[in-house]
Amino acid sequence: MQPKKLLFIINPKSGNNDKSTLEKQISRVCDKNKKEYALFYTTGENDKEKIEEKQDEYQADTLVACGGDGTVNMIAQLLLNSPAQLGIIPLGSANGLAYELDIEEDVEESLELLMIGNSISMDVIQINDEFICLHLSDLGFNAKMIKDFEESGERGMLSYAKSFFGSLMEKKTNEFRIEFNGSEKTVKAEMIVMANASSYGTGAVINPESKLDDGTFELVIFKPIPLKDLLSLTLESFLGDIKSSPYVEIYKVEKAKIYCKEAELLQIDGELKGVNQEIKAEILQGALRVISQK
Ligand SMILES: Nc1ncnc2c1ncn2[C@@H]1O[C@H](COP(=O)(O)OP(=O)(O)OP(=O)(O)O)[C@@H](O)[C@H]1O
Numbered sequence: 001m002q003p004k005k006l007l008f009i010i011n012p013k014s015g016n017n018d019k020s021t022l023e024k025q026i027s028r029v030c031d032k033n034k035k036e037y038a039l040f041y042t043t044g045e046n047d048k049e050k051i052e053e054k055q056d057e058y059q060a061d062t063l064v065a066c067g068g069d070g071t072v073n074m075i076a077q078l079l080l081n082s083p084a085q086l087g088i089i090p091l092g093s094a095n096g097l098a099y100e101l102d103i104e105e106d107v108e109e110s111l112e113l114l115m116i117g118n119s120i121s122m123d124v125i126q127i128n129d130e131f132i133c134l135h136l137s138d139l140g141f142n143a144k145m146i147k148d149f150e151e152s153g154e155r156g157m158l159s160y161a162k163s164f165f166g167s168l169m170e171k172k173t174n175e176f177r178i179e180f181n182g183s184e185k186t187v188k189a190e191m192i193v194m195a196n197a198s199s200y201g202t203g204a205v206i207n208p209e210s211k212l213d214d215g216t217f218e219l220v221i222f223k224p225i226p227l228k229d230l231l232s233l234t235l236e237s238f239l240g241d242i243k244s245s246p247y248v249e250i251y252k253v254e255k256a257k258i259y260c261k262e263a264e265l266l267q268i269d270g271e272l273k274g275v276n277q278e279i280k281a282e283i284l285q286g287a288l289r290v291i292s293q294k
Helices: 022-032 047-058 069-079 096-100 107-116 141-152 156-169 227-238
Strands: 005-010 036-041 062-067 085-090 119-127 131-133 136-140 174-180 183-189 191-195 217-222 248-253 255-268 271-291
Touching: 005 022, 005 047, 022 036, 022 107, 036 047, 047 069, 062 069, 069 085, 069 096, 069 131, 069 271, 085 096, 085 107, 131 255, 131 271, 136 141, 136 271, 141 156, 141 191, 141 255, 141 271, 174 217, 183 217
Parallel strands: 005 036, 005 062, 062 085, 085 271
Antiparallel strands: 119 131, 119 271, 136 191, 136 255, 174 183, 174 255, 191 217, 217 248, 255 271
16 A cells, blocks of 8 residues: 555664664655655653554554564554554664565665555464564573673674573573474473564574465474584574474464473563463464565
8 A cells, every 4th residue: 555644653772773864864755755744753661552642643554663673563563453554664773574575774765665555464473462473483592692682781793692602502491382283292492483484683594484474473493402513503594494404393383372391581573571481372364564575
């Protein structure tokens, strides 16, 4: 749907980028294309409620997330049962969903794409009736690494790498009982990913079979892996060939329940959601209309 009235929601703190020209760029492209628009800046406090109020009054047909995956996810929650669509100007540090939708990180290009309004209906994963996941959600290793990275208070690839190697040295195995596709399985694993999309922001392909609109998501189970085999698994993930690893199992599901023997930290689209013993995940097919380059 070609947008007529857009609400740009800007996270001034996302990513590590200069946003000083963003307002000018938005106004130039919207004016050129004769679009009505408004701006809203997030504060990190009750943003969802404030945006909901703003949207009740403004009635935009397109809500544009100008930020990272956390901002995208928050706006998607507001759009689930609404006729309005989601647009993205990728200004986060990782921009996982924008990457999946082939949206350029260049602001002008992503604005031009918005004006055309080519959109798809994508699935989302509902988790514990409380959260939604558009991209990737996981229990175990990656969530702990994100926690470590956030606690370090540093930014950038170097500190990310530090958290990665630090977490590797402390990686743990947990036991999970998983119910899916009418069966039950107990596995020992270091990480379980609930994957709607394919890759982490680093480019590592975690789920080569992903499709955003196939009415399913993938459970990707990472079994305990000796450190000596980690390099080959990392290489396989960057080559999109993770399926051939003996340490990885992938299942296509519409819903799943995961019981963790020891409670595990959960992350959804890059945001930590606390420690959980039980996870319930279910696909909501085609629940979100999003502007895409695909
Ligand atoms: N004005 C603000 N000041 C501080 N924090 C904010 C503000 N606005 C939003 N936030 C916080 O930013 C987080 C979302 O950030 P977002 O995911 O968009 O960017 P990012 O973390 O840099 O990118 P990515 O998820 O792609 O790595 C949320 O936790 C939200 O509460």
